[in-house]
Amino acid sequence: MxxxxxxxxxxxxxxxxxxxxxxxxxxxxxxxxxxxxxxxxxxxxxxxxxxxVLEIVSGVAERSVPMPDTGSFATDLQLVTFIVSKALQHRIASQIIPDLMAEAARNPKIAETLQRALRTHQLAVGEKIVGQAVERGELPAGTDPDIAVDLMLGPLYWRLAVARTPIDDDYLEKLAAAVLRALGAKA
Amino acid sequence: MxxxxxxxxxxxxxxxxxxxxxxxxxxxxxxxxxxxxxxxxxxxxxxxxxxxVLEIVSGVAERSVPMPDTGSFATDLQLVTFIVSKALQHRIASQIIPDLMAEAARNPKIAETLQRALRTHQLAVGEKIVGQAVERGELPAGTDPDIAVDLMLGPLYWRLAVARTPIDDDYLEKLAAAVLRALGAKA
DNA sequence: GAACGTCGAAACGCAACCGTTGCGTCCTCG
DNA sequence: CGAGGACGCAACGGTTGCGTTTCGACGTTC
CATH class of the missing domain: 1.10.10.60 (Homeodomain-like)
Structure with a gap:
């Protein structure tokens, strides 16, 4: 109707x-x-x-961020950082996301929705690619997927959504390389 | 009067x-x-x-975050992460900062004030402790202080102010160690 | 003790937005 | 062709906040 x-x-x-x-x-x-x-x-x-707002935002958010499986942790990581950086440089998204994140701090329903729409999926992606990497011997056994996710997403989010400093491909490469070292990647 | x-x-x-x-x-x-x-x-x-708001907030913000100089990059780093994590776990601060950050995206005056009150100082601290570490040979020459700052503050901010996941000392230690590896620290 | 300036309280006119309602139009069924 | 529903528009009474003004009560200062 x-x-x-x-x-x-x-x-x-x-x-x-x-x-x-x-x-x-x-x-x-x-x-x-x-x-x-x-x-x-x-x-x-x-x-x-x-x-x-919740219905509309979660509708939009749910269809993003793929589950990479390239066979190599380094390229999985590159793919994720690339996609996330693109998303966070989108004009609308880069305004809305920090705003709702801040709002979530005082509104439990918003917090829950964002948690479901973003964080849960992020952690799943992180767990999967880290798990695969460990199986392949690219990462040390016992690598904490949480820290891995934080190391990947934290700086990106910080740079793009908070500090709003422009980012170039060179920076993105350096960052990915640094994260690889941080996790003790062997390959 | x-x-x-x-x-x-x-x-x-x-x-x-x-x-x-x-x-x-x-x-x-x-x-x-x-x-x-x-x-x-x-x-x-x-x-x-x-x-x-600008006058009051910048008044509060300006008197924080010391310039560490412990003689070792690892402990400088520990000190900074510790202080920042304490600050971001402060009830009031952890609500206000993300909120103003989000608001800064649409209000240039807020952006400028925050830039001056927080980011500039952060970068200065980063440049100094990285520079000292390079001189001491603890970090490779040509280490980018920007990336170093992002790697330190990004995950912390992400965790505490955005994802709002509680953090324990163990996590903090792991994070600091990961950042050390990411920067290729030798000592 | 008079003058001045700050104080809290209250009210001002104005504007925005809330959520609801009634109106007349248009489109789509059956 | 008639009924029903979604539509836009406009208006409703009520609330909230703006920035200003007026008032009487204090407290200083000279």
Whole structure:
């Protein structure tokens, strides 16, 4: 019954509005205005701001970050850092993610959603590629996947989303190499 | 003429209010209410929300993070990670910093203030301890201080302020050791 | 003891947004 | 062709915050 093109326009408007003003200041009126839509259309789909944002954001987030399996830890790592760095340099994403992360610190529902949409998957990816690497003997047995993930994602996130310093391919290479050394990679 | 105890109460209220609701939702009315003070008292000191927050936050931020010089890169590194991890586990700070970081992405004045209050100092510390380590032969010549700082602060920030996963001393040790390896430390 | 400046409290007009409602239009079923 | 539903638009009463102003109560300073 609900018209799909309108739903799409609202979803789009929410993402842009989130990026521009953040969750705290996001208003349904502004979303409707931006989508060229009546407030009624919004309230017909979601019952409040929190529910709307969570549904839309998790919908977008869920379809990202592949599970690499290139046969070599070094290239797995390169692939992940490359993809994550691209994602974090996306204009909209790089605004929305830190904002929601900060908001999550005070809103448990947001925290839970982000946890499910991002962190869980990240840890799974980390565990898998580290596990494979250990089996292949590329990494020492007992390598902690958590630390591996933190070493990969931490600096990237820090640089791109927090410090917002531009990054070039050279930096990305150096970083990946440093992470390899940090984990005691043998190959 | 302005009473010092009142100024102090307002500064305190701003920090707590920032932590609870974030910059986006921070209102001067709530600050005054919390400080047990009239709005007049606030407006007599600062002319608007942005100016008030920037002045107060940078005042607090500037007096932190020492310049370590223990004679060994490993212990310098330990010291920094320890101090930063303590700071990021502080209840108020760990709420305010990510929030303002996110806000900085859309407000150049906030970005500039944070850059000056945090990043500049961090880079200076990084450059110094890396430079000393290189002179002592503990690190390879040509070690990039930027990457070193990112490798130290990135995972910590990621863990504590973003993922909000608790951290124990064991993790901290492993992390510091990993960073040492990443930088190719010899000693 | 008079003048001054800060203080809290309260109210001002203004604007934004909340979530809801009623209206008239348009489209799509059956 | 008629019913029903989603649509936009506009307005509702209520809340919140803005930045300003006025008031009387204190406390200094001279």
């Amino acid at each position: 609900l018209r799909g093109d309108i739903t799409k326009a609202i979803r789009n408007a929410v993402m842009h509005e989130l990026a521009e003003v953040g969750y705290g200041r996001l208003s349904i009126e502004a979303v409707a205005r931006r989508a060229g839509v009546g407030k009624t259309a919004v309230y017909r789909r979601w019952s409040n701001k929190l529910e709307m | 302005l009473r010092g105890d009142i100024t102090k109460a307002i500064r305190n209220a701003v920090m707590h209010e920032l932590a609870e609701v974030g910059y986006g939702r921070l209102s001067i009315e709530a600050v005054a209410r919390r400080a047990g003070v009239g709005k007049t008292a606030v407006y007599r000191r600062w002319s608007n929300k942005l100016e008030m």
